[in-house]
Amino acid sequence: MTKTVAILAGDGIGPEIVTEAVKVLKTLQVSFGLDVQLEEGLIGGAAIDVTGVPLPPETLNLGKRADAILLGAVGGPKWEPLERDIRPERGLLAIRAELGLFANLRPALLFPELANASTLKPEVVAGLDILIVRELTGGIYFGKPRGIRILDNGQREGFNTLVYNEAEIERIARVAFDSAEKRNKKVCSVDKANVLESTELWREVVTRVAKDYPSVSLSHMYVDNAAMQLVRNPKQFDVIVTTNMFGDILSDLASQLTGSIGMLPSASLDANNKGMYEPIHGSAPDIAGQNCANPLATILSVAMMLRYSLGQMELADQVESAVQQVLKDGLRTPDIKSDDNKQTLVSTQEMGDAVVAVLRAKL
Ligand code: NAD
Secondary structure, three states: OOEEEEEEEEOOOHHHHHHHHHHHHHHHHHHHOOOEEEEEEOOOHHHHHHHOOOOOHHHHHHHHHOOEEEEEEOOOHHHOOOOHHHOHHHHHHHHHHHOOOOEEEEEEEOOHHHOOOOOOOHHHHOOOEEEEEEEOOOHHHOOOOOEEEEOOOOOEEEEOOOOOOHHHHHHHHHHHHHHHHOOOOEEEEEEOOOOOHHHHHHHHHHHHHHOOOOOOEEEEEEHHHHHHHHHHOHHHOOEEEEOHHHHHHHHHHHHHHOOOHHHOEEEEEOOOOOEEEEEOOOOOOOOOOOOOOOOHHHHHHHHHHHHHOOOOHHHHHHHHHHHHHHHHOOEEOHHHOOOOOOOEEOOHHHHHHHHHHHHHHOO
């Protein structure tokens, strides 16, 4: 049966990188028999400009109807002066919440060809393969009450609430343990249980869930130590499971282990593996419109979509190996280029074309 994929390009470099990922999807459609129908929608600043809101009802309906969503990125300086409630980023938080996309899977995989692109020594990062499982629809980004209030003395006070219930913790823990069973069978749960009661409960529930997964070993780590360990000895980790905000921060940190934020894809899944797929980076306004953004994180997000939501494991492998091939061939966008003269500097569009060419050559 034909599956529907919603294409939400968003802002900044979003349209440029999504164009390249769509080229890959269309190649799979035309040449590899992938039975999908692509439907475009507006989100973020692009949606605000046309409709006044960051997540118009048509886009939400498209998201609900679709089997999977491919998203570029949202946000940019143009929309920063707007009221917080109608800023582009609110559209993203809203679609994640409305679709119940509670499990954010962020692999940090170092392609051997990029070992020198990391700021860390190659021996520290070579062979790195971590999966960060971030809770996405709870915690401090959603907790209420929240806001900025005026105190009796006239000063303003900003406040947010970090809240997790047992069911929310249990379901994300299960995603982490299920993933670890298919990998190296290690879960490290990251919290701040020494200071925050909500993560004291987090630790207790994760420990309880672990009993259902006897083949997986569980460890716990405070977030400050985890940040240090990720830089000191990242290869000690297999699956990391953590809260919304800690996961947000640690996965950006992990991106640098792999060379560039432009290489890292992500999947945000609901309880039935319907998902939204997006690079972990933002809209990069500093390089938008210059045809120099790295589209590989978005193309690798297509691979995750094929694997998790479209049930096309073989095509997912093909896309990932095509990405590896273009890196082997020495093609580099500026973010991953070193001064090795065997490398060729390419544009966003040329990188997308190269991946498509490798895929076509496999026919
Ligand atoms: P960012 O991820 O957009 O950019 C950080 C740095 O990484 C920049 O120097 C940028 O040029 C570079 N970079 C990012 N993606 C790249 C790519 N594919 N290729 C090459 N270089 C790349 O983060 P930021 O600058 O903090 O945020 C910019 C805007 O994006 C803000 O409005 C922010 O709210 C938004 N944002 C959106 C998302 C999302 O849509 N999921 C995530 C994070 C930030």
